[in-house]
Amino acid sequence: MKLKGILIASAIAGAMSANAQARDLTVGFSQIGSESGWRAAETTVSKSEAKRRNVTLKIADAQQKQENQIKAIRSFIAQGVDAVFLAPVVSTGWDSVLKEAKEAKIPVVLLDRDIDPAGKDLYLTAVTSDSVHEGKVAGDWLVKTVGSKPCNVVELQGTVGASVATNRKKGFENGIAGQANIKLVRSQTGDFTRAKGKEVMESFIKAEGGGKSICAVYAHNDDMMVGAIQAMKEAGLKPGKDILTVSIDAVPDIFKAMAAGEANATVELTPNMAGPALDALVAYKAKGTVPPKWIQTESKLYTASDNPKAIYDSKKGLGY
Amino acid sequence: MSAMPFRLPRIGTSQVAALLAILAMNWLVSPQFFEIRLQDGRLFGSLIDVLNRGAPVALLSLGMVLVVAMRGIDLSVGAVMAIAGAIAASLADSHSLPVVLAAALGAGLLCGLWNGILVAVFGIQPIVATLILMVAGRGIAQLITEGRIVTFTSPSLAWFGGGSVLGLPPPVVLTLAMLVLTLVIVRGTALGLLIEATGANAKASALAGVGTRLITIATYVWCGLCAALAGVVAAADILGADANNAGLWLELDAILAVVIGGTSLLGGRFSLVLAVVGALIIQAMNTGILLSGFPPETNLIVKAMVVLAVLLAQSPRLSGLATFLRGKSR
Numbered sequence: 001m002k003l004k005g006i007l008i009a010s011a012i013a014g015a016m017s018a019n020a021q022a023r024d025l026t027v028g029f030s031q032i033g034s035e036s037g038w039r040a041a042e043t044t045v046s047k048s049e050a051k052r053r054n055v056t057l058k059i060a061d062a063q064q065k066q067e068n069q070i071k072a073i074r075s076f077i078a079q080g081v082d083a084v085f086l087a088p089v090v091s092t093g094w095d096s097v098l099k100e101a102k103e104a105k106i107p108v109v110l111l112d113r114d115i116d117p118a119g120k121d122l123y124l125t126a127v128t129s130d131s132v133h134e135g136k137v138a139g140d141w142l143v144k145t146v147g148s149k150p151c152n153v154v155e156l157q158g159t160v161g162a163s164v165a166t167n168r169k170k171g172f173e174n175g176i177a178g179q180a181n182i183k184l185v186r187s188q189t190g191d192f193t194r195a196k197g198k199e200v201m202e203s204f205i206k207a208e209g210g211g212k213s214i215c216a217v218y219a220h221n222d223d224m225m226v227g228a229i230q231a232m233k234e235a236g237l238k239p240g241k242d243i244l245t246v247s248i249d250a251v252p253d254i255f256k257a258m259a260a261g262e263a264n265a266t267v268e269l270t271p272n273m274a275g276p277a278l279d280a281l282v283a284y285k286a287k288g289t290v291p292p293k294w295i296q297t298e299s300k301l302y303t304a305s306d307n308p309k310a311i312y313d314s315k316k317g318l319g320y
Numbered sequence: 321m322s323a324m325p326f327r328l329p330r331i332g333t334s335q336v337a338a339l340l341a342i343l344a345m346n347w348l349v350s351p352q353f354f355e356i357r358l359q360d361g362r363l364f365g366s367l368i369d370v371l372n373r374g375a376p377v378a379l380l381s382l383g384m385v386l387v388v389a390m391r392g393i394d395l396s397v398g399a400v401m402a403i404a405g406a407i408a409a410s411l412a413d414s415h416s417l418p419v420v421l422a423a424a425l426g427a428g429l430l431c432g433l434w435n436g437i438l439v440a441v442f443g444i445q446p447i448v449a450t451l452i453l454m455v456a457g458r459g460i461a462q463l464i465t466e467g468r469i470v471t472f473t474s475p476s477l478a479w480f481g482g483g484s485v486l487g488l489p490p491p492v493v494l495t496l497a498m499l500v501l502t503l504v505i506v507r508g509t510a511l512g513l514l515i516e517a518t519g520a521n522a523k524a525s526a527l528a529g530v531g532t533r534l535i536t537i538a539t540y541v542w543c544g545l546c547a548a549l550a551g552v553v554a555a556a557d558i559l560g561a562d563a564n565n566a567g568l569w570l571e572l573d574a575i576l577a578v579v580i581g582g583t584s585l586l587g588g589r590f591s592l593v594l595a596v597v598g599a600l601i602i603q604a605m606n607t608g609i610l611l612s613g614f615p616p617e618t619n620l621i622v623k624a625m626v627v628l629a630v631l632l633a634q635s636p637r638l639s640g641l642a643t644f645l646r647g648k649s650r
Binding site for chain 1 (some may be wrong): 350352360361362364365366369373400422466467468469482484554557558559560562564565566606607611612615617619
C-alpha cells in the first residue's frame with residue numbers, strides 16, 4: 001500500500017515535470033515604475049520580447065518603492081514562476097527576498113541596474129548597460145568627426161551626484177583623452193531636463209562669444225540636448241552644422257531633430273534589456289548553460305546616416 | 321516734525337541694492353553680461369535671459385505674495401504649473417489657442433479653488449491643505465501626459481516662449497502685465513488693505529466686517545491662476561510638457577522670492593513689486609552661476625550663501641546692531 005502510494009506520487013510528479021518542460025516559461029517581472037519615458041519603453045519592449053519567445057510575462061509595477069518590489073517577488077515565488085526579472089529601484093536590501101527565491105530554485109535576473117556586490121551569488125545574471133562605455137562611444141565619435149581641427153566642447157551634465165552622470169562624464173573624458181585639439185571648455189548640470197538644458201545652453205552661448213567659439217555640445221541625455229538645440233536656434237545658430245551635437249539615450253525626439261539636420265549623433269541606451277535576459281534564461285532552463293554574471297547591452301551609435309526618420313517612427317510607439 | 325531729514329524709501333532699498341549688487345557681480349564674472357543685441361527681431365543677451373527665465377517664478381510670486389500676506393502658503397504651485405502645462409501641450413495641436421488657454425488657466429483656477437476651500441471652509445492648515453495638491457497634482461499631470469513628454473508644434477502656443485513683443489520675450493511682457501493687473505486689483509481698491517488686515521489679525525478683521533473667508537478663497541484662486549500661466553509659459557518654452565520636471569521645487573523659489581521681497585510669512589504687509597524683484601534676484605543669481613563657469617557641484621552652496629547675504633542685509637536686528645555699534649564708536 002505504502003509502495004503503491006509512492007509509485008503513484010512519483011508518477012504524478014514525473015508527469016508534472018514532463019509537463020513543466022513542455023509548457024512555456026512564465027516570468028515575473030518586477031518593474032520599478034514609469035518614472036521616465038525610457039522606463040515605459042523598457043516595459044513595452046519587454047512585453048514584445050517575451051511574446052516573441054512565447055514566454056508569459058507577468059509585470060508588477062512597483063511605483064518606485066522597494067517594499068512593493070519585495071512584495072511582488074514574494075508573490076511571484078508563491079505563484080511558482082519559472083524565473084523572476086528584477087529592475088531594482090535601489091542597490092541594497094535584497095538579500096532576504098533573493099534568498100527566498102534561491103531556496104525556491106527560482107532564478108533571478110537583474111535588468112538595467114545592478115545590486116550590492118554582496119548579493120552576487122543570489123542572482124543568475126545582470127543585464128545592464130555600461131554608462132562609462134556610453135560616454136566613451138560619444139567621445140570617440142567626436143574625435144573621429146572633428147579629426148585634427150581644434151574643437152571647444154561644452155558639456156551638459158546630468159544631475160550632480162547621479163552615478164549615470166558621473167560615469168557618462170568619465171567615459172566621454174576617456175574618449176577625448178590625448179586629443180590636444182579637443183578641449184572641454186564648459187560643463188554645467190542641466191538636471192537631465194529639457195528646460196534646464198535649454199537654460200544652461202543659453203548661458204554657454206553668451207559666455208562663449210555668442211556661441212562662435214563652441215564647436216560641439218555633449219549632453220548626458222537627449223532631453224537636455226533637445227532643449228539645447230532650441231537655445232542654439234533662438235540664438236541664430238545652426239545646431240548640427242555650426243555646432244555639432246552628441247548625446248546619449250536615443251529617445252525618439254532626438255531622431256526627429258536628426259532628421260531635420262539639427263542633431264548629429266546619439267548613443268543608444270537600449271530599452272531592450274529583457275531580450276538578452278530571456279535568451280540567457282531559455283538557454284539556462286533548456287541546457288543548463290550558466291550565463292556570465294554581467295551581460296552588457298550594446299551602446300549603439302546613431303548618426304544622420306542611419307535613417308533617423310525611420311527610427312523615429314519605430315520608436316515613437318514604445319511609450320518614450 | 322516738519323523738518324524731516326531725507327531718508328531712503330522705507331521699504332525696497334535693500335532688495336533693489338541686492339539685485340544691483342548681484343547684477344554687478346554677474347558683470348564681473350562675465351564681462352558681456354550687459355551686452356544686448358537684436359536676434360531675429362528679439363532682444364538677445366544675458367540680461368534678457370534673467371528677465372525671461374525669471375518670469376515663471378515672478379508669476380508664481382505674484383499669487384504667492386497675496387496668499388502669504390493672508391498668513392497662508394501655497395505649496396502646490398509647482399504641481400499646478402505641471403498640470404496647466406500638460407493640458408496646454410496636449411490640446412495645443414488639436415484646438416485653437418483660446419480653447420487651450422481657457423482649459424489650462426481654468427485648471428489653475430480650479431486648483432486654486434480647491435486649495436481655498438480646504439483652507440477657508442474646512443479650516444485645514446494651509447501648509448497641509450496645499451501639500452495635498454502638491455503631491456497629487458504632479459500625479460494628475462503625469463496622468464494627462466501618460467508619463468511621457470508631450471510635444472506640440474502649434475505656433476500660436478509656441479509664441480508664448482519664442483515670440484516677441486517689441487523685442488521682448490512674451491513671458492517678460494506677460495509678467496509685467498500680470499503685475500500691473502494685480503496691482504490695479506489689489507492696490508486700486510481696498511482689497512489690499514483688507515488682505516493686510518486679515519493677515520495681521522484674521523479674527524479682528526472678521527469681527528470688523530471683513531469677508532475673510534471669501535478673500536482667502538480669492539487669493540488662492542489668483543495664486544492658482546498665476547501658477548497656470550507660469551505653467552503655460554514653461555511648456556511653451558520647451559515646446560512640450562514634462563510632467564515630471566515642470567515647476568519642480570519652484571514653489572520654494574516662489575516663497576523665497578516673496579520673503580526676499582520683504583513680506584513676512586506671518587502675514588500682514590506685502591509688496592507685489594518687491595516679490596517680483598525677489599524673483600529677479602533669484603534668477604540673476606542662477607544665471608550668474610551658469611555664466612561663471614564654476615563646477616556644478618558648487619551651485620547650491622553659492623546660491624545658499626547669496627540668499628543668506630540678501631536676507632541678512634534685511635534683518636532688522638542686524639541693522640539695529642550696526643546702528644548701535646556706530647553710535648558707540650561716535
